[in-house]
Amino acid sequence: MTLSRISLPRWLVLSVIVVSLVALVACGASAPEPAPAVPAAGEAPAAASAAPSQPAQPAQPAEPMTRSEPAAAPEPAQPEPQATVSAVVGQGAIGVGAKEATATPAPTAVPAAVAETPAEPAISQLRVSRGPTTRDLADPIAGRGDLPVILPMFEGLVQFDQYTDSVSMLAPEWSANDDFTVWTFKLREGVQFHKDWGEMTAKDVEHTMWQERRNDHFDGRAATWRDLLREVVMPDGPEGHVVELHLNKPEPIMTTYMSTNYTTVIRSKDHWDANGGVMTGFEANDAGIKLMANDPIGTGPYQFAEHAEAQYLRYEQPAVTHWRKTPDFPELRINFVAEPSTQLAQLVTGEVHAAEIPRDLQVGALSRGMVVVLGTTPAIRLVGFFGGNYLPDNPNFDASEPMTIPLVREAMNRAIDRQEINDVFFNGRAELMMQTHSHAKFPGWQPSWLDTFEADYGYDPEKAKAQLAEAGFPEGFEITQLSYPRPGLPEMLDIAELVADYWREIGIEVDFQPVETAVYSSKLRAKEVNNTAWLHTGSFTEPTRAIFVYHYSGARSPRYESPFFTEKYEALEIAATTEERDDLIREMGENCYEVYCSIPLHWVPFEFMINPEIIEEWLTPGVFGVRDFEYVKAVK
Structure with missing residues (x-):
């Protein structure tokens, strides 16, 4: 299938707007010298020189990639960046x-x-552009989503x-x-x-x-x-x-x-x-x-200086030498900018030195000499869920709903072309997810999934149709699909639309509903997501918390509940050895894998762009957005 009917028109319109805006702003401001060559439309940014090929599966970690450079040839080949899994x-x-x-x-x-000796950067204030914060607070009670603006302090x-x-x-x-x-x-x-x-x-x-x-x-x-x-x-x-x-x-x-x-x-x-x-x-x-x-x-490498509500946070170095790390840049300013096209214009005109530019807009910045930086690990957990899977004794549970049936959930998984999603939206850089809360880096990993995933979850729409018929739905059925914005993944709506089309092709009638995150959250907490599916993102963290949030019946808003998960998670909470915990996490992962409790898609690397005339290197996982500002290496 192609994406022309759902994604390309939007991208085309954005591209025209962005190119016009960049040209307009650039007329009145100096910009970095352009790169030797510009990637053709539709091609990904070229990887850093001599970067090894990305492994097909997550079993072989490699050293993280720091940044990619604009292509040196008129027609660059498709990049193959290094794997984004930590070697540790x-x-x-x-x-x-x-x-x-x-x-x-x-x-x-x-x-x-x-403590390190302060560097002498070309400029004194590092300026970064990113999307709005969740709470617009400098207080840590803002929560994990706003950690990137809390951690400098x-x-x-x-x-x-x-x-x-x-x-x-x-x-x-x-x-x-x-x-x-x-x-x-x-x-x-x-x-x-x-x-x-x-x-x-x-x-x-x-x-x-x-x-x-x-x-x-x-x-x-x-x-x-x-x-x-x-x-x-x-x-x-x-x-x-x-x-x-x-x-x-x-x-x-x-x-x-x-x-x-x-x-x-x-x-x-x-x-x-x-x-x-x-x-x-x-x-x-x-x-x-x-x-x-x-x-x-706080005690961080930067101290709080100024907060302009919904506009920016400004930080400065403390008066005393920091015990751990003296940043190369004496000052830091983080701008909160909702529109990606505005972030792009700020970056290419030198107003900021780094920005969270969506992948489909990166070519505009590459043409002005900017470079792409990949996170050191897969920062984003891209998954999907099937609503209505409450405990059997819950009054909201209805066993007649199609998505409560494992064979239907298997069919809906097989309808999805994960490789196409990776190629189109992530330039092939995302890592295939085997199971929602599991990764080779974490406890409870099951290596056999690498060998069986294609047979158990691989793209096969004809088999998916046959499975729906076997489950009693030869003509398909109707569902609601919610879609809402998520930080760090501006492509979320387009990916969700593509998944809706995959399901339509096997006979499922999808009522696609873009909503605000608050609407989705209130429905989830009220257990009003029967016959509803949705995509979601989480962070790259140890599986215990993900199991609690997604599957434990005692959590505030679990996505898939079962007596098995309740029993095993409660055993996990009191397990006193690492071996016992590892076994319990693996058991829950195998159960989820076998009953298709969710829709594992990809571990997605965080990407942002920098001005290489100002920034030499920036190593960060990108969890919840660009962070680790004290480790940014300045061009001297």
């Missing part, structure tokens, strides 16, 4: 340093960080690094007891809060854990913290450098939850107290709420 396996998320805990576990020791005990591995940050050592119910973190000494708010100590970690449980926190993890955390103990007192987190149940992946991939970043208690902040239970007073929104204080 783990995330350090299971147990203590990915090792099984014992009665007296050894601490995870990490070499002390050494804040740090956690554990760092979710440039390769999505959990490594030391403000805690150089940690350990757990034998059943993972007590975690001990030794804090790094001498770390200073911004603007003379003193040294980070145990009291600040305790204060942070109260902040993480605030009722006005926008991240669902806050409710989990309220259930999980019993108390924070400070063995050496509030000014000491040791904290113990005492939990209500075992939690072997505590280093993930205490990392910068969540919002568990350390705030200053002295700053909060001195400015009238008060917590009553999990309720923050108005003074505290306004304080964190207007004057956030």
Whole structure:
């Protein structure tokens, strides 16, 4: 099938608008020298020189690609960028340093960080353009979706690094007891809060854990913290450098939850107290709420300078040398721009030096000398779900609905041409997903899926039609398909439209409904998604959280529930060894794979564009958007 009836007209119109806008703006501003050659329309940006071919499957990790260059030949070949899977396996998320805990576990020791000598960049302020934030808040309670604008200012005990591995940050050592119910973190000494708010100590970690449980926190993890955390103990007192987190149940992946991939970043208690902040239970007073929104204080490589509502956030280097990393650029400004065409114009005219340009608009920037940067890991989990799959005793469950039948779900999976989606929307750079919450990098991976996926899920519309007939629907049936925007994937609507067409070709009548994310979310929470399908994106993280969100009946809005998932997830929550957890995660993955509980599509690398006259290198996973600003290497 082709995309001409759904995607190309929109792309053509956008291209005309963008080219006109770029030409208009460029007339009044200088721009970088153009690249030696411009990729032809429809071709992907050329990869970095001598980049090896991308592996067909995710089993063979490779070193991440940093950026791609414009083609040097008039007719460049289709690029084959390096795989975007980190060569370092783990995330350090299971147990203590990915090792099984014992009665007296050894601490995870990490070499002390050494502050680097400041570079001398060609400019002093790095300017970046990206889409609007979710909450337009500089307070970490904005949630994970806004982490890229929070992390320049804040740090956690554990760092979710440039390769999505959990490594030391403000805690150089940690350990757990034998059943993972007590975690001990030794804090790094001498770390200073911004603007003379003193040294980070145990009291600040305790204060942070109260902040993480605030009722006005926008991240669902806050409710989990309220259930999980019993108390924070400070063995050496509030000014000491040791904290113990005492939990209500075992939690072997505590280093993930205490990392910068969540919002568990350390705030200053002295700053909060001195400015009238008060917590009553999990309720923050108005003074505290306004304080964190207007004057956030952290320990990061940049400190807060200015926030223009819905326009930009500006940061500057602290007055003292940072303990971990002095950024090459003394200042940072992140612009919030809704229109991709405006971001493109800002980039090519030099107003900004990096921007999150959609893949179908990148050729315009390439022609002006900009280059594409790929994330170091697959940042985006692109999946689909079948609504109405509640627990059998739920009054909303209706066993007569087609998508509650495994054979129908198999047919709908086989109707989808995953290779075409990858080629058209991602230039062949996405990684085929075997199962919704599983990846070779994570616990519970089943290598046999690599050998069986094509036979079990491969594109075969004729077989899909036969399976619908076998399931009792020879003439097909009617469904609703919701589509809503997702950060980091501007192509979401077009991909969803293509999937709707795949289903129409096997006889399913699809009522395609573009909606706002809030509409979808309210329907999901109210369990009003019977006979409804949709595509969704999540982040590239350890599978436990994805299983909870997508499949556990006790979650706020699970997508596919079953007694099997309920039993196994509850066993996972109390599992005390890494082997047991690995087996349980694999069992749940195999079950989902066998009953077609979801629509696994792709792990998608994050892409953004930079001006190579300003930026030499930028390594970032791109989870939730462009981030890791302190590691940007400046052209000197």
